[in-house]
Amino acid sequence: MARTVSILLLILLSFSVQAQKPEYLDLVKAEAELQDLFNQLYSDTLSESEAVLTRIREIMPVALESDGAMQYPWSSLNRIGVIPSDDGNVRIFTWHVMDDVDNYRYFGYIQVSLKKGKVRLYEMTDNQKEQRNVRKLQQSTEDWYGKLYYKIITRNYKRKTYYTLLGMDFNNTRSTIKTIEVMTIQRNKPLFARELFFVGRDNADRIILEYSSQVASSVRYDPGVEMITFDHLVPFHPIYNGNYEFYGPDGSIDGLEFDTGTWIFREDIDARNLD
Secondary structure, eight states, X not given: XXXXXXXXXXXXXXXXXXXXXXXXXXXXXXXXXXXXXXXXXXXXXXXXXXXXXXXXXXXXXHHHTSTTTTTSOOTTOTTSEEEEOTTSSEEEEEEEEEEETTEEEXXXXXXXXXXXXXXXXXXXXXXOOOOTTOXXXXXXXXXXXXXXXXXXXXXXXXXXXXXXXXXXXOOOSSEEEEEEEEEEEETTEEEEOOSOEXXXXXXXXXXXXXXXXXXXXXXXXXXXXXXXXXXXXXXXXXXXXXXGGGEEEEEEEEEEEEETTEEEEEOSOOGGGOO
């Protein structure tokens, strides 16, 4: 019993010491200020967002690249996407601003874990290009098709790690876009991989799914079948073929299965096997 109490006291003491470290207190302070700024950014009463955005982009990179930032949870930043990889080596922060109902801007940072608790930070710069039906693309952090990332799926093949990113673009009042992309880390730098999706007879750089903003469509990772699964999208009527703002789910499910370093398209997955 005495030994158990001693262990508990040591654990509590270690937390207390950690909480007193100057860098930890700096992270707490930065997180609180960022939380307040994001609350302002998404407030219905905010009339001008640029000043708030400028302040966020002044504070955030300094905080995210500081000592201990990779281990810090950033759990109070609940107004934006904060998603870690399963191996703890990558974390992505994304958020958006609506300029009007048909125009959105996206912002983001990628944290890459280095040795000895250090971190390298990369800003993602939205190129604001049209995403519709773009499956072949040369994408980088400096030339990024903006979106909100909501899931990282970590896969390994031949001693290489692949981070598959599920993302969403609000697009406009008529349609919503969801994407599936793959990122790797080479020499501590994030790179968007190419031709890692095999659909039919062709390889694609990413999967892009566009559908009517009036319906809901799921794109998620399903651990039960170890696949990325998504609704099969069809036009509401044949006359709308190719006009994706009139597309929606037909009740069937398609998927992607990771096999020898490539995501292979599988049509009409048995929904009874899904979680």
